Amino acid sequence: MSVVRFLARPLLASSFIVAGVDKLKNADETAEQLSPVLRRAADALPVRVDEKTLARAVGASQLGAGVLFAFGRAPRLSASVLALTSALNTFVEWRTADIGSQELRSARRGRLLRNISLVGGVLLASVDTAGNPSLAWRAQHLAADAAKTTKGMRADATKAARSVSSDAARTTKAMRADAAKAAKEAAKRAQHVKADALKAAKSAREEALKAALAAKEDAAKAAKSAAHQLSAGSFA
Numbered sequence: 001m002s003v004v005r006f007l008a009r010p011l012l013a014s015s016f017i018v019a020g021v022d023k024l025k026n027a028d029e030t031a032e033q034l035s036p037v038l039r040r041a042a043d044a045l046p047v048r049v050d051e052k053t054l055a056r057a058v059g060a061s062q063l064g065a066g067v068l069f070a071f072g073r074a075p076r077l078s079a080s081v082l083a084l085t086s087a088l089n090t091f092v093e094w095r096t097a098d099i100g101s102q103e104l105r106s107a108r109r110g111r112l113l114r115n116i117s118l119v120g121g122v123l124l125a126s127v128d129t130a131g132n133p134s135l136a137w138r139a140q141h142l143a144a145d146a147a148k149t150t151k152g153m154r155a156d157a158t159k160a161a162r163s164v165s166s167d168a169a170r171t172t173k174a175m176r177a178d179a180a181k182a183a184k185e186a187a188k189r190a191q192h193v194k195a196d197a198l199k200a201a202k203s204a205r206e207e208a209l210k211a212a213l214a215a216k217e218d219a220a221k222a223a224k225s226a227a228h229q230l231s232a233g234s235f236a
Contacts, residue, residue, distance in 0.1 A: 002130075005072070005128075005130065006072070009069055009070055009071075009072055009075065009125070010070040012069070012118075012121050012122065012125065013066040013067070013069045013070035013082070014066075014070070015118065016062050016063075016065070016066035016069075016082050016085070016086070016118075016122075017062075017063055017066035017067060017070065019059075019062055019089070020059045020060065020061075020062035020063025020064075020066055021059075021063055022059075023055065023056070023058060023059025023062065023063075024056060024059040024060060024063065027052050027055050027056050027059070028052060030055040030056075030058070030059060031051045031052045031054070031055035033092050033093075033096050034051070034054075034055055034058065034088070034092055035051060036092075036095070058085060058088070061081055061085055062081075062082065062085045064078075064081075065077075065078040065079075065081035065082045065085070066078070066082060069082060069122075069125070075125060075128065075130070076125070076126050076127070076128065076129070079122045079123075079125035079126035079128075080122075080126040082122040082125075083119055083122040083123050083126055086115060086118050086119045086122060087119055089115060090112065090115035090116065090119060093108075093111055093112075093115065094108065094112055097111070
């Protein structure tokens with residue numbers, strides 16, 4: 001905490017602490033002043049609460065928030081509570097102030113300006129992060145980091161998909177090349193088998209022709225021999 005905040009917070013909280021103590025001590029008067037607002041608040045609550053109890057709650061809230069703000073404990077939350085209670089007090093005092101004379105109207109205007117200044121002060125304090133990143137800043141940067149992470153994940157996914165597609169294309173191309181090579185080898189083997197079959201058929205045909213010629217020659221020799229024997233027998 002800086003020296004300025006260390007000094008400014010107690011100074012700003014002092015009037016709220018005194019006002020909170022005064023409201024607790026004079027709860028009846030506070031309830032009477034806050035009666036229109038407290039009556040509406042009591043009607044909105046699910047459980048019936050006495051206006052005096054609500055007035056004490058307002059005073060205790062102002063006192064507690066003032067003490068917390070003075071010691072720098074939860075300063076933004078306590079400043080927000082002080083801004084809310086101060087705005088409520090400003091509205092009530094403006095409506096209930098006596099304006100019977102010019103001096104009273106001037107006094108009411110002076111109190112209004114003082115209360116508005118206090119509201120402005122605690123509103124500024126409610127957004128003072130003491131040099132630390134605010135929730136809005138953190139949320140904004142968290143969203144930016146999430147968007148960056150998502151973008152990176154999308155890029156990685158796209159890169160991976162392209163890599164898979166490229167690998168699949170290379171694999172398909174290799175498979176097609178292997179299939180074409182296998183088909184070419186099969187066709188070559190079929191040609192060799194055909195050639196071997198033709199060669200074997202030609203050889204078998206030649207052998208059959210040779211066998212037929214040999215059989216024909218043998219038959220001719222046998223016929224010639226038989227004729228010779230018949231001829232020799234007839235001469236005898």
